[in-house]
Amino acid sequence: MVGAGVLSLPSGMSDLGWGPGVVILVLSWIITLYTLWEMVEMHEMVPGKRFDRYHELGQHVFGEKLGLWIVVPQQLICEVGMNIVYMVTGGKSLQKVHDLVCNNCRTMKTSYFIMIFASVHFVLAHLPNFNAISGISLAAAVMSLSYSTIAWIASAHKGIQEGVQYRYKATSTSGTIFNFINALGDLAFAYAGHNVVLEIQATIPSSPKNPSKGPMWKGVIIAYLIVALCYFPVALIGYWMFGNAVSDNILVSLHKPTWLIVIANLFVVIHLIGGYQLYAMPVFDMIETLMVKKLNFKPTRMLRFIVRHIYVAFTMFVGITFPFFGGLLGFFGGLVFAPTTYFLPCIMWLTIYKPKKFSISWLANWICIILGMLLMILSPIGGLRSIILNAKTYGFYQ
Numbered sequence: 001m002v003g004a005g006v007l008s009l010p011s012g013m014s015d016l017g018w019g020p021g022v023v024i025l026v027l028s029w030i031i032t033l034y035t036l037w038e039m040v041e042m043h044e045m046v047p048g049k050r051f052d053r054y055h056e057l058g059q060h061v062f063g064e065k066l067g068l069w070i071v072v073p074q075q076l077i078c079e080v081g082m083n084i085v086y087m088v089t090g091g092k093s094l095q096k097v098h099d100l101v102c103n104n105c106r107t108m109k110t111s112y113f114i115m116i117f118a119s120v121h122f123v124l125a126h127l128p129n130f131n132a133i134s135g136i137s138l139a140a141a142v143m144s145l146s147y148s149t150i151a152w153i154a155s156a157h158k159g160i161q162e163g164v165q166y167r168y169k170a171t172s173t174s175g176t177i178f179n180f181i182n183a184l185g186d187l188a189f190a191y192a193g194h195n196v197v198l199e200i201q202a203t204i205p206s207s208p209k210n211p212s213k214g215p216m217w218k219g220v221i222i223a224y225l226i227v228a229l230c231y232f233p234v235a236l237i238g239y240w241m242f243g244n245a246v247s248d249n250i251l252v253s254l255h256k257p258t259w260l261i262v263i264a265n266l267f268v269v270i271h272l273i274g275g276y277q278l279y280a281m282p283v284f285d286m287i288e289t290l291m292v293k294k295l296n297f298k299p300t301r302m303l304r305f306i307v308r309h310i311y312v313a314f315t316m317f318v319g320i321t322f323p324f325f326g327g328l329l330g331f332f333g334g335l336v337f338a339p340t341t342y343f344l345p346c347i348m349w350l351t352i353y354k355p356k357k358f359s360i361s362w363l364a365n366w367i368c369i370i371l372g373m374l375l376m377i378l379s380p381i382g383g384l385r386s387i388i389l390n391a392k393t394y395g396f397y398q
Contacts, residue, residue: 043213079280141274168244
C-alpha cells in the first residue's frame, strides 16, 4: 500500500497549503479505505465464484465487452504508469546514494542510475506469480515503513529552516491553480493498492464458512494503519520544516546525517524493487494471455522471456525520457488512479447493490464519484503542465 508517492506528500502540501492540504490528505485516506472495503466485499459477492482480477469484476457488472473496455485500459495504464514512476524514483534514489557516499566522484547522469535499477528487473521479471514474490513484498513493506519514518524523523531533527515560508510558491494566480490541481494527483498516486487488491485476495484460501474477505479485510485495516503512520507525519512534518522550498522528493531535501539519508534511499530502492514487481505481474499476465489466446502463440519460456524483457525495457526507456517525478505523479495520479481508486468501485457498488436513494451508502458513493471525476479531469492538466515546464530546460538523452 505504501508507495513512493509518500515521498512527494510534503511537496503536495506546499502546493495545497495547510488548510486544504490537511483536509484533502485525511479525506483521501477515508475515501480510499471505503472503496477498498467495497472491492474486498465484491470479490465473492456471487456464491461459488471469485472475481480474481479487476476486469473480471468489471465484466460481471458492465457486461463482457463493455467491462473489458472500461476497466482494462485504466488498469493497464495505471500499472504501467506506476512502473515508470518507480523506474524514475529508483534511479534517483540510487543517484542520491552515489552523490552522498562519493562526494569527489565524477557526476553521473540520472539515466545511468535508472538503467542500473532496471537491470534488477530483467532478472526478477521471470518470477512466476505473486506467491513467488511474497518475500520481496515483505521486505518492501518493512523498507517503506522504515524510509517513511526516517524521512519525518530526519526532517524533525533538521528543524524548521531559517526563513521558511508557507505561502504558495507560484508567482501568478494561474501557476498557483495549476500547482494545486497537480498536487491533487500527487495525493491520488499515493493510494494505489486498489489495482492489485483482487489479485492479492485471490491468493487467500476461501470457503463458504470462512470467506477470504475476513482475513483480507484484517490485512487492509493493518495496511491502512501503517499508511496513516507513514503518510501523515511525512506530509505534515516535511512541509512544516521546509515550507514551500521542499523538493518533490523529501529525501532530496535532506542531506544530514549522511549515513541515515543513505540508508533511507537504499530502503527506497529495495522497496521499489518489490513494488515494481507487484504492479508488473498483472501486466505480464495480461500480455501473455493476449499473446496465447488471441494471437495463438505457444505458452513457452521463450515467449515469457521476450515479453517481460521488452516490457521492462519499455518502462526504463520512458523513465529515462521523462524523469520528472512530481509531474509524472500528478499526471498518472489523476488520469488513471482517480478512476480505479476513487470512483469506479463506487459505480460498480451502485450498479450491483442498488442502495436506496439518499441512503448513507447511496450518498457516500455519489460523493466519491463526483470528487473522483473532478480529480480525474483536473489533475492531469496540472501534471502535464509540470512535465512541459520541466522538459523546456531538460536536455533529453544528453
